[in-house]
Amino acid sequence: MLNILAHLLKKFTSSLSFKLSFYAGLIMFMALLAFSYHSILTHEQNLINRMIRGAVKDSGVIKAAIWNSMMTKDRELIRQILQAIVREENIEAINLYDGKGRLRYTSGSGSARLVAEDDVDPKIVGLLASHRVRHEISEDGRSLRVANPILNTESCSTASCHAHPASEKTLGLLEVKLSLASVKKEISNSRRNTIIFAIVLFLSISTMSGLAVVFLVNPGIRKLQQNAARMARGEYNPTRPTTGGDEMSQLERAFDRMSREVNERTKQLEASRKMYKALFDDVPCYLTVVSKDYRIVRANKAFRNTFGEQVGKHCYAGYKGLESKCVNCPVERTYADGVSHQSEEVWTVNGRKAYVIVKTSPILDEWLQVSEVLEMSVDVTRLKRLQFELEKKEQEYRYLFENAPCYLTVVDRDFNIVQTNTLFDRDFGEHTGKKCFQVYKKQDFKCSNCPVEKTFSDGRTHHSEETWRRNGEATNIVVYTAPVRDETGHITAVMEMSTNITEIKRLQSELAVLGETIAGMSHTIKNILCGLQGGVYVVDSGLKHGRQDRLGVGWDMVKNNVEKISDLVKGILYASKGREPEYEEVDPGELLHEICDLYESRARSDGVELTRAFDSKLGKCLLDPAGIHSAVSNLVSNALEACRKGDDGRACRIIVGGCIESGRLFLQVSDNGSGMPQEVKEKLFNRFYSTKGGKGTGLGLVITRKVVEEHGGEIHVESTTGHGTTFTIEIPLKSANTDDGLKAAV
Amino acid sequence: MAKKVLIIDDEPDMVTFLSTLLEDNGYEVVTAVDGEEGLDKVKSEKPDLISLDLLMPNKTGIKMYRELRKDPEVADIPVVMVTGFGKDDVPSMDFKKWVHERSIKAPEAYIEKPVDKEMLLNAVRQAIG
Numbered sequence: 051m052l053n054i055l056a057h058l059l060k061k062f063t064s065s066l067s068f069k070l071s072f073y074a075g076l077i078m079f080m081a082l083l084a085f086s087y088h089s090i091l092t093h094e095q096n097l098i099n100r101m102i103r104g105a106v107k108d109s110g111v112i113k114a115a116i117w118n119s120m121m122t123k124d125r126e127l128i129r130q131i132l133q134a135i136v137r138e139e140n141i142e143a144i145n146l147y148d149g150k151g152r153l154r155y156t157s158g159s160g161s162a163r164l165v166a167e168d169d170v171d172p173k174i175v176g177l178l179a180s181h182r183v184r185h186e187i188s189e190d191g192r193s194l195r196v197a198n199p200i201l202n203t204e205s206c207s208t209a210s211c212h213a214h215p216a217s218e219k220t221l222g223l224l225e226v227k228l229s230l231a232s233v234k235k236e237i238s239n240s241r242r243n244t245i246i247f248a249i250v251l252f253l254s255i256s257t258m259s260g261l262a263v264v265f266l267v268n269p270g271i272r273k274l275q276q277n278a279a280r281m282a283r284g285e286y287n288p289t290r291p292t293t294g295g296d297e298m299s300q301l302e303r304a305f306d307r308m309s310r311e312v313n314e315r316t317k318q319l320e321a322s323r324k325m326y327k328a329l330f331d332d333v334p335c336y337l338t339v340v341s342k343d344y345r346i347v348r349a350n351k352a353f354r355n356t357f358g359e360q361v362g363k364h365c366y367a368g369y370k371g372l373e374s375k376c377v378n379c380p381v382e383r384t385y386a387d388g389v390s391h392q393s394e395e396v397w398t399v400n401g402r403k404a405y406v407i408v409k410t411s412p413i414l415d416e417w418l419q420v421s422e423v424l425e426m427s428v429d430v431t432r433l434k435r436l437q438f439e440l441e442k443k444e445q446e447y448r449y450l451f452e453n454a455p456c457y458l459t460v461v462d463r464d465f466n467i468v469q470t471n472t473l474f475d476r477d478f479g480e481h482t483g484k485k486c487f488q489v490y491k492k493q494d495f496k497c498s499n500c501p502v503e504k505t506f507s508d509g510r511t512h513h514s515e516e517t518w519r520r521n522g523e524a525t526n527i528v529v530y531t532a533p534v535r536d537e538t539g540h541i542t543a544v545m546e547m548s549t550n551i552t553e554i555k556r557l558q559s560e561l562a563v564l565g566e567t568i569a570g571m572s573h574t575i576k577n578i579l580c581g582l583q584g585g586v587y588v589v590d591s592g593l594k595h596g597r598q599d600r601l602g603v604g605w606d607m608v609k610n611n612v613e614k615i616s617d618l619v620k621g622i623l624y625a626s627k628g629r630e631p632e633y634e635e636v637d638p639g640e641l642l643h644e645i646c647d648l649y650e651s652r653a654r655s656d657g658v659e660l661t662r663a664f665d666s667k668l669g670k671c672l673l674d675p676a677g678i679h680s681a682v683s684n685l686v687s688n689a690l691e692a693c694r695k696g697d698d699g700r701a702c703r704i705i706v707g708g709c710i711e712s713g714r715l716f717l718q719v720s721d722n723g724s725g726m727p728q729e730v731k732e733k734l735f736n737r738f739y740s741t742k743g744g745k746g747t748g749l750g751l752v753i754t755r756k757v758v759e760e761h762g763g764e765i766h767v768e769s770t771t772g773h774g775t776t777f778t779i780e781i782p783l784k785s786a787n788t789d790d791g792l793k794a795a796v
Numbered sequence: 797m798a799k800k801v802l803i804i805d806d807e808p809d810m811v812t813f814l815s816t817l818l819e820d821n822g823y824e825v826v827t828a829v830d831g832e833e834g835l836d837k838v839k840s841e842k843p844d845l846i847s848l849d850l851l852m853p854n855k856t857g858i859k860m861y862r863e864l865r866k867d868p869e870v871a872d873i874p875v876v877m878v879t880g881f882g883k884d885d886v887p888s889m890d891f892k893k894w895v896h897e898r899s900i901k902a903p904e905a906y907i908e909k910p911v912d913k914e915m916l917l918n919a920v921r922q923a924i925g
Contacts, residue, residue, distance in 0.1 A: 573880060576880060576909060576910060577807070577880065577909075579910050580807070580809065580810060580813070580880075580909050580910045580911070581807070581809035581810075581813075583813065583910050583911070584809045584810060584812055584813025584814075584816075585809065585813075587813055587816060587817060587913070588812055588813060588816045591816050591817075591820050595820070600816060603812055604812075604816075607809050607812060607813075610809070611809070
């Protein structure tokens, strides 16, 4: 019961109407009190002032009343007058002092009497000295004392009785004491009335304002409360506008406006919530919300369909099959730093291994702290498989590129080498970033017929044959170019595939030489055959017609041509087969004499002067005499032929020379015959190349060079058309010590 | 009276063979070893037919043939070209082309080495009987 009462009291004291009425009343009460206090004080002051003025006036009247008696010194009369006066209401006592401050008359309690005291009150003496009217309220506030001095006048100083000298200013003092009891009573009444009035006012104002709140404000507030509650439940929907112009109506209208806005906002929120929920559920990847202890809080449809109900379980347990969280957990990192993270994981999806890319995003609460983490996972197994396959293919292609048995380089539009293969690196070194023509051809400008440039311009395959010079050696290269395109088909680079075809080129030229050789050889054979055919016919004719001379001529023809065939076959065998020189200790001077002797008669018959420009004894050397003999013989024979061709009336001359200098044997045959043009000089040492028509086998110089090379030497030729030719053989001499113990020949 | 044939060839064996062959068949034979000597002999001997080798030193058969056909005095003498090159060989083709391009009268016959005796004799007989 008491509790209910306390509760009600509390409710009441906390109500707005109570507070409003209480505080309004209280303020009014305080104001009234302050006002009353002020007015009572003023009233009290006024009353006292009136009393003082009355007292001063009264004291004057008393003074006037006793004036005459004082002049006559009728003390009894003075006493009677004073007694009569002291009976007046309010007058408590009247005292009269002489000029020395001694009390002479006193009246109190309705009787006046004469006093002859010699005691002097110092306070009275002070008052006498001031010559002015004074008043004083007693300490307890009950009485008022007025001291009015009796001043010396002319009549006093001139009186015959007891004249006071004119020098005395104050002759005595009249003191009247008045009671303030009536004043006090009046004031007390006034105060009581004021307080009663203030309390009545306070109560009435409080009640009035309380009632005003209860009847005018409370219904509106209650209505607002109810509407707010309905709005909170989403039921409030203001339809008709509130009329009225007071603040309550304005507040209601403002509330309605607010509730309409809140309703609108709520609808939007609901719509976006539904949208996000649908999005969350239907997005075609696995979405889960993970709490800080790695438990799944929510999961979307795709996740539920694949992994079943996992909400509440640990994210690492069910579909990952782990005992504890993953090593590189992106959820953990997102909780730690509040930003997104990503990881690649292997899950078990429907019993098979699946590669999954997991991306996490923080979900922040209102204090911007990570409250949950959204985990988005995409199954990229197919992509991963394709990636693996791509990597494998790339590796295969890279292997092919790296190990192709040719030089592979990829160059950009500025001819910079971007990529090279193993063979290239092995033979050229690391040159990525350099220009292809600098590396391949050691030149500072692009090649004139650049296939790379062509491929960049038309996107087709091109090729060219180039000659590279490396370490002073020319290499024949065929370069194929192919475009390297990006995914849009744009040519970003060109691949150069260079194959060394030096060997093929050599074989090609050898084949050409072989062709020429066979053609030359068939000519030679044809010529010999013609000779044989002729010889046989001439012999036949001789036999037929019994002509002995023809028999001789024909038989010589046959023999000559048989010898030619024999020489040819020997020459072919010598030229095509390798043969070790048969070294002997000979003097090259003697060898040269033998050769000159052999050609002396033919030279003479041709009108050619054969000069021997060498010492007969050059010194013993280790040489293959047969080889050197045929080598030099061929040169002399060729010289004679050249003289025959250039027979233009000039004196023809062949000089055969020989010397040994610093361990090298030099043998020289020069003529001033027809000389050779450049194209003949180039073919000079080719097999079966002959300028002698039917007389040459085309093997002479081939054999000469072979012999010289077998001796480790070299042969040089200088020739000018119309001026002659000089062949020089240079052979390094062998030391006898290194060869079968033969003695040094030089 | 036997018809006279001038054989021009730098191969002595060829000259001997052709001389013997033609003499055996009733022709009178004169010989020369190159074009220069050949031209002299044409003028001095006035042969009825010339057997000419294409490739020779000093003056080749081609040069000699051109001069021969330019000279109105001897231009009509029949010529049998005896050559070491077959009809597919380049110099032979060049010669025929060369003759054709210059509107020079073509030789009466081409005979390839090794010489077929009957072919040569037929060519000679056709030209001069």
